[in-house]
Amino acid sequence: MPPASPKPRELTSQKSCTLVFIDECGLGSQLLKGLRRDNQEVITVKVGTYFTQVNESLYTINPQQSNDYEALLNELRAQQKLPETIVHLWNVTPVTQTQSGLAGVEEAQETGFYSLLFLAQALGKQNLSEQLPITIVSNNMQSVTGEEVLSPEKATILGPVKVIPQEYPNISCRSIDVVVPAAGSWQQEKLTEQLLTELRAPISEQLIAYRNHNRWRQSYEAVRLEQSLEEKPRLREEGVYLITGGLGGIGLVLAKHLAKTVRAKLILTGRSTFPAREEWDSWLETHDQTDSTSSKILKVKELEELGAEVLVISADVANLAQMTDAIAQTQKHFGQLNGVIHAAGVPGGGVIQRKTEEETERILAPKVKGTLVLEASLKEVELDFLILTSSMVSILGEFGQVDYAGANAFLDVFTHHKTSEQNSFTLCINWGAWQEVGMAVNTARPKQLQESYIENLQQGILPKEGIDVLMRLLGSKLSQVVVSPTDLPSLLKQHHSDSGLLSQLEKTNILKPKHPRPELSIAYVTPRNEIERKFANILQQLLGIEKVGIYDNFFELGGDSLLSIQVALKAKQTSLQIMPNQLFEHPTIADLAAVAVTLQTINEENMEVENISYSQSSKTEDYTPSDFPQANLTQTELDKFLTKINRKD
Numbered sequence: 001m002p003p004a005s006p007k008p009r010e011l012t013s014q015k016s017c018t019l020v021f022i023d024e025c026g027l028g029s030q031l032l033k034g035l036r037r038d039n040q041e042v043i044t045v046k047v048g049t050y051f052t053q054v055n056e057s058l059y060t061i062n063p064q065q066s067n068d069y070e071a072l073l074n075e076l077r078a079q080q081k082l083p084e085t086i087v088h089l090w091n092v093t094p095v096t097q098t099q100s101g102l103a104g105v106e107e108a109q110e111t112g113f114y115s116l117l118f119l120a121q122a123l124g125k126q127n128l129s130e131q132l133p134i135t136i137v138s139n140n141m142q143s144v145t146g147e148e149v150l151s152p153e154k155a156t157i158l159g160p161v162k163v164i165p166q167e168y169p170n171i172s173c174r175s176i177d178v179v180v181p182a183a184g185s186w187q188q189e190k191l192t193e194q195l196l197t198e199l200r201a202p203i204s205e206q207l208i209a210y211r212n213h214n215r216w217r218q219s220y221e222a223v224r225l226e227q228s229l230e231e232k233p234r235l236r237e238e239g240v241y242l243i244t245g246g247l248g249g250i251g252l253v254l255a256k257h258l259a260k261t262v263r264a265k266l267i268l269t270g271r272s273t274f275p276a277r278e279e280w281d282s283w284l285e286t287h288d289q290t291d292s293t294s295s296k297i298l299k300v301k302e303l304e305e306l307g308a309e310v311l312v313i314s315a316d317v318a319n320l321a322q323m324t325d326a327i328a329q330t331q332k333h334f335g336q337l338n339g340v341i342h343a344a345g346v347p348g349g350g351v352i353q354r355k356t357e358e359e360t361e362r363i364l365a366p367k368v369k370g371t372l373v374l375e376a377s378l379k380e381v382e383l384d385f386l387i388l389t390s391s392m393v394s395i396l397g398e399f400g401q402v403d404y405a406g407a408n409a410f411l412d413v414f415t416h417h418k419t420s421e422q423n424s425f426t427l428c429i430n431w432g433a434w435q436e437v438g439m440a441v442n443t444a445r446p447k448q449l450q451e452s453y454i455e456n457l458q459q460g461i462l463p464k465e466g467i468d469v470l471m472r473l474l475g476s477k478l479s480q481v482v483v484s485p486t487d488l489p490s491l492l493k494q495h496h497s498d499s500g501l502l503s504q505l506e507k508t509n510i511l512k513p514k515h516p517r518p519e520l521s522i523a524y525v526t527p528r529n530e531i532e533r534k535f536a537n538i539l540q541q542l543l544g545i546e547k548v549g550i551y552d553n554f555f556e557l558g559g560d561s562l563l564s565i566q567v568a569l570k571a572k573q574t575s576l577q578i579m580p581n582q583l584f585e586h587p588t589i590a591d592l593a594a595v596a597v598t599l600q601t602i603n604e605e606n607m608e609v610e611n612i613s614y615s616q617s618s619k620t621e622d623y624t625p626s627d628f629p630q631a632n633l634t635q636t637e638l639d640k641f642l643t644k645i646n647r648k649d
């Protein structure tokens with residue numbers, strides 16, 4: 001791809017603040033000099049053991065402590081130095097020190113994925129409304145030339161890069177991957193200038209890489225997959241194949257195909273316990289067919305009727321001891337192992353603002369740790385193929401799927417790492433949603449999205465289409481393929497122009513109030529002013545409740561993160577501005593009315609200024625921008641606004 005130069009933004013004469021999470025490779029310190037030359041006030045943050053201010057412009061925080069990120073931003077707010085730009089360089093690490101594989105994976109998440117997650121959560125609590133670009137610089141994460149020593153464990157950061165902007169409409173993110181030149185070299189100087197040029201430009205592309213002075217951006221090319229000349233490419237008659245997540249929706253479809261076509265010997269693994277073979281009949285007698293274990297037993301029996309031999313093993317793919325044991329059982333039972341399909345996975349779900357590390361870990365584990373465990377436990381085994389089932393969510397991102405997007409992004413980059421290191425066939429398939437089977441069908445969705453989701457799923461991949469694609473891919477030499485049932489370029493464009501979900505929610509019809517107000521611990525209190533009345537109307541309609549009192553808790557009444565976005569969207573239509581995540585901090589109408597900004601756009605002196613007024617404000621003089629945290633105004637803008645209000649008064 002030819003290099004493209006970003007259009008430099010005109011430098012502002014006004015000093016603005018940049019927050020730099022600085023690396024230990026010297027790249028950040030070079031950037032600092034350039035940023036200061038650009039008239040930026042720069043605050044740097046280093047990895048430390050606790051939150052502390054080292055000097056006027058340097059802090060340390062412990063990356064594992066979400067509170068430290070909050071403390072940092074609170075401190076910056078107190079000093080009126082909340083950043084207008086953030087540059088995150090904690091994923092720039094010395095290549096020699098990079099510990100790939102299981103040993104380095106946790107550390108990489110702390111300074112990578114979790115650092116961005118905690119940063120977004122802390123920013124969410126600041127209720128900023130101005131645009132905030134975050135540039136995340138990493139090294140050796142993307143395969144561009146094919147010659148890089150890759151660190152796939154860093155790739156989970158692509159989850160936050162894609163999903164933060166979808167959940168926080170005022171934040172934009174881009175990932176810039178580099179190879180760090182020697183300190184003090186002219187190449188380092190050149191790269192620093194290139195990064196500075198990027199930072200001066202608004203974010204227009206999410207994934208960028210610099211290699212040998214060339215700028216690369218990720219794009220996708222449509223491929224036509226011809227039917228393979230071989231009837232069963234890469235498959236052996238009675239071959240031995242391990243499918244992790246093999247009793248899941250997609251796992252069983254693939255197992256059936258292998259049973260039918262080559263009478264495969266199959267090892268199907270999952271975490272759930274599965275009855276021993278001698279207990280199957282009594283299980284089926286005592287449970288009806290809707291029981292999930294019964295249905296799995298019947299499916300396994302069907303595989304055996306088709307000519308397969310099946311070994312079901314309970315093993316967590318993220319547990320090295322369990323997987324080593326599973327491989328040993330396989331070797332003992334079948335004498336060999338010819339191919340692996342890694343289909344274990346857990347669907348994500350839940351907005352960043354409310355994510356806990358524990359929930360996130362559950363989603364990351366099967367794909368990130370699980371893949372590395374497979375690599376470790378299979379190092380002595382020569383495979384005909386290793387297939388990783390990734391998802392289009394790693395490409396497009398999806399609201400509420402930061403962990404799932406990150407987990408699948410790891411699979412994508414791991415594939416390139418594996419392919420560059422070994423001559424074995426590793427294939428990563430970024431599937432779009434499957435119809436009829438699997439997690440896309442079985443995952444419960446919030447009620448407001450369920451209808452349109454089911455409609456969209458009708459365009460999903462049918463199991464027989466999935467099999468057809470897989471067989472064509474097995475006959476190809478491709479290492480990563482996105483299987484998109486709808487036109488990928490249009491999807492990418494749509495995701496870039498809006499979050500997709502936001503427009504979907506905007507189109508969602510407001511539910512009419514249906515239910516009386518439930519019994520609550522608090523008595524109903526009627527709205528006291530126009531703003532509270534507006535919020536009461538919005539909540540009543542969205543929650544489907546006849547009367548919502550000003551002290552009723554939005555979440556107790558059935559509100560959730562998606563509804564919070566709808567509240568923000570509907571509020572905007574009535575000229576009230578709140579950010580969706582403000583509902584987490586201010587879940588009652590009384591609280592919301594106190595923090596909501598009344599919008600009125602004026603065009604003054606050829607400059608668009610967003611005018612604000614506070615409903616409950618009584619004082620009209622001596623304001624500072626920190627009195628209006630949501631607006632993130634400069635003193636000049638605030639003065640203008642106050643003059644305007646005073647004039648009105």
Ligand SMILES: NC(=O)c1ccc[n+]([C@@H]2O[C@H](COP(=O)([O-])OP(=O)(O)OC[C@H]3O[C@@H](n4cnc5c(N)ncnc54)[C@H](OP(=O)(O)O)[C@@H]3O)[C@@H](O)[C@H]2O)c1
Pocket residue numbers: 244245246247248249250251269270271272273315316317318342343344345346365366370389390391392430431432433434435437438439440441
């Ligand atoms: N369905 C889709 O539309 C779709 C689209 C794109 C990508 N994918 C990917 O395709 C793969 C298969 O998806 P699916 O739709 O078949 O999902 P599924 O029906 O939910 O099956 C996933 C299976 O993975 C197993 N599993 C989860 N965590 C595990 C762990 N730590 N160790 C071992 N097994 C584990 C689960 O069994 P236990 O609970 O017993 O462990 C389950 O049987 C997933 O990786 C998914 O991300 C699916």
